[in-house]
Amino acid sequence: MAVILLLLAIAAVVYPLYFVLIASISDPNQIYEGNVWFFPQGITFEGYQRIFGDIRIWQGLGNTFLYTIVGTAISVTAILCGAYALSRKDLPGRKFLMLIFIITMFFDGGLITKYLVVRDLGMLNTMWAVVLPGAVGVWNLIIARSFFEQSIPDELREAAQIDGANDFTFFLKMVLPLSKSLIMLMIMIHVVANWNSFFDALIFLNDDSKYPLQLVLRNILIQSDISSTGTTGGDVASYAAAQRIAELTKYAMIVVSSLPLMIALPFMQKHFTKGALIGAVKS
């Protein structure tokens, strides 16, 4: 019973993705006629060729790489340092400081004032508007703090202090090397989040050349902006053909944009489950 139910669930999750994969290399006419079900029909790589010839995709990919690296570095640094300080029971005002962070989980200023603040900071249309406004998630801060509380014993610090280590050196030379799994988890959470985010870019950027991949994808996949296919006017037949190619490009684009994370998933899985558990223990 259980096995059958789960096999059905697995099929429901996998089939749409599998279909997108085979559709991306199938002749679009075969897709239109409903002949593609389990195997690609009339194999073509035109969709992929078009993507790789599309400057917007490359630009978006480049921007995404930049934003992901910078954003992850900022977030992980701020979270690790902050969470360590908050994990120290001898931090004066610890409870109050923690409260400052917790409050933001239950109440926030909303989209409009966030936009106005970013504008007043002069960050509109810059990378900082994409990278900074969501940099420190309180939930991640709490996960990191619990990790430090559980895994860095007070005795270790006291011993290090006797040996003359101050808080900086202790944090850098002892705490961080002991927290590799936490650091991995934090890096992965932020890489995935930065890689997948589009909304901040949508509201804060207005320069096409700064768009991250997800925003480019949104404009092509969802807003059906097919200007790159290069057909202007012409007869109905060529228009229909262009549209079919555009459709094919969409399948290929979905594959190209989600494949990197899907391939990395098995390697990241261990860390993510662990993270979900630290979070669960805390709640």
Next chain:
Amino acid sequence: MSQTLKKRRGEQPTQRHIPLSMRFKRVLRAWQLYVLLAPALVYVALFKYWPMYGVQIAFRNYNPIDGFSGSPWVGLDNFVRFINSYQFGQVIGNTLWIAVLGLVIAFPVPIILALVVNQLQSERFKKFTQTVLYSPAFISTVVVVGIMFVLLSPRSGMVNNIIKLTGGEPIFFMGTPEWFRPVYVISDVWQNAGFSMIVYLAALASIDPSLHEAAKVDGASKFQRVRHIDLPGITPVITILFILAIGSLLNVGFEKALLMQTDLNLSASEIIQTYVYHAGLQQAQFSYSAAIGLFNSILNLALLVTFNWIARRTQQASLW
């Protein structure tokens, strides 16, 4: 309980009687810790508390020159305008619809999945199932909605090909208001149920196996054991996650709703947050949309407090 009491008894008197000068010295001695905390504090000050301070524009008529605190005061005008606007009923209705469907349908699915996965004997199959089921959580919202658009396309979509094959008429899913909610909720389950399942699986793993042994000896069936051991065992986790879900009830899924919006399904897909986006950022009615956003936050907070109170009254588990 007793632990926190003990702690309090131990800590409070000592802390209270420390003279101010010594406390100051203690703060000075910890300066390195404050330096470590500084980036995160600057972050919340700039991107959380400054916007919170700016929320007062909901009661003002904001203009960029006078800023957050200098713009003319208009009281509740913006709220009144929202409540009297013709979108009010529709937008609130749509938001609640999505939220309630999420709780009734999307919330229980991961629990059921976890209970079923927990039945599996083979560890390898268990792990495999877990990985496959939660992989969609790593696909971006943009791509998930992109997949919807191609698979549900009335001309070439796979789903409509199935419908045509069984002799039905193709449906324009993304352009029909009636289909917005089902598509929204089903895709939500498809993408997130597997990931949410992990927490429940962890809770299930911590249930004492001797309970199952004892129940087996007493002749309890598999279903009875799930019903009377597994389910009660994870009820505290369910309660907490339920309260958390309530707490973000009116916020989640805003990006997806925005992406799924087309001119044709607007009557079902315009929710509070997308309305704030349209009125505020696309039409630059800052004060008006800030008021709507604040209305949303307050509603949300009220829901959270209420449900937490109910949970505490019923003696199970609560956030505070």
